Amino acid sequence: MRFATRILIGVAAATSVAIAAPAAAGATTTTTAASATSSYDSWGAYDSSDGKASAKGSVVFHQKKYKEWYWKTFWVKKKICWEKDGDTKCKWVPKKVKKHVFEWKHVDTYTVHGNLYNKKWWGKNDCAWATFKIVEHDGSTHFERYDNCHKFPKHFSFSGKDAEHITVKVSRGNEWSPKGWHSDWEDVYHAAP
Template sequence: MRFIKKFAVSAVAAAALIGGALLSPASANAAVPYFDGPWGPYFSSDHKAEASGFVSVEKHKTKKWYWDKKKVLVKECYWKHGEKKCDWKYVWKKFKAWKWVDEYKFTVKGELINHAWDTHHKKYRCAWATFKIEPFSGPTYFKKFKNCGEDPKHFWFSGKNAEHISVKVSRGDHWGPKGFFGPWGTVYDHV
């Protein structure tokens, strides 16, 4: 009877240890909701193109690797007049290290509505939404979406570490925005 009790207690303890070991790495860099919210609606200057949607940002902890230098005491030996001599001196050694950094992953979802899809002016038959993404470090980049049809067009894009995301709604043809540019509207601002 005593053997069965010891076996049962050790099995429960082992299951708890395994469960804790399986959960701890996942919880170390699990995504934490940082920001969720709607954006828009934003319009072209003639109000015939409209964009609105939802943005969500998650905060992750990730390892960032970098090269570091450290002074290390080393023994340097040489032969002089048939005799081995050794000196101690400090030299710089390069080594790879890491640190935990916060990373912000964003997803922008939206809907682009074209109220002038049947216009006779071919230059302004499509609705355009141009997004400007400004990261914490690195160059600013743009994403463009168009809708040349009657039905609303749904789109999405994602990235990481954006400090500001803005949108400008305009009208144009199949190849790009041509006119009726609305003002830049805020989609997300990192605080």
């Protein structure tokens, strides 16, 4: 199974953006963009089992890292003193203090580009199909399907975020759905560990 090596193609300069939103206990959070990295992978060509459909393309991955600021409550001990009968008396009392703190977060986005080739565009099952399976970091899965029932290559693209793994299966079918001659699930993108 071929899978192209990820090539780092750039790091963008930091940009600051502040977004105020309500948070728990009446606090507010703000977001500050820090940096972004991009990578590019090619995938394919992958063929249907009869060799009459083929798909290949590329995937562009962006990771944007940012600081999420929020107010956090801490309890501290504060010394309180007072005078009584000419003597100074002191005691430690707990006091609630709010501090502005942040944690690093990131959002991963991807765009898959592809071309679907149909080498038999006549008769029964005259369409080429590419079915993409996208597995996200939380384990949820969804699919994207594209067909080409014509002689010339068909370009397609789709985008999303937080993908753990993207695979593609190339098949033959009619204009409504794939019917057979499926390839194996082939790699398009796999998130770095």
